[in-house]
Amino acid sequence: MFDLVLVMIAGAAAFAFWSAARGAAERAERIGRQACRAAGVQWLDQTVHAAGLRLxxxxxxxxGFERSFRFEYSEDGTERHVGRLVxxxxxxxxxxxxVRASERDLR
Structure with missing residues (x-):
């Protein structure tokens, strides 16, 4: 009986960790998409990739957990650039x- 309780607690902890990681990835994806839209660049691969995790x-x-993500975008449709967020x-x-189009024009 005690073993079953431990397995259930471990399962619940694993599900909570997975759920929090999924939520963070969805938030990172929204931030990346919004940044690309605001800058007028193309969001590539339609996703973010987990790049790191640390306490x-x-x-x-x-x-708490600090999660790093990367995504790719293109300014001209041919070259790929890597964006990162934590x-x-x-x-x-x-x-x-x-960067936003107006900031890019200043270069």
Whole structure:
């Protein structure tokens, strides 16, 4: 009986981890798509790819997962560029990727 309870707890923890990872990937995808749309560039492959996972303390001092994602975009339809973003929970911690068209024109 005790073994069954442990298996159920482990299963619930694994499901919670998977669900949080899926939610973070969906949020990262929305952020990447919006950035590409705002910059007027083409979002490639229609997805983000998990690039890293680590434990990190938040501003409140609590431990949480920091997930890194990458995505690809194209400014001209031929060259591929890599964008990266990092989420701590639902909070965007860092972003590098396409810039808005008006900022790009300044170069």
């Amino acid at each position: 990190r303390r938040g501003d409140d001092g609590r431990l 989420l701590h929970g639902d909070t965007l911690v860092s972003f590098s990727g396409p």
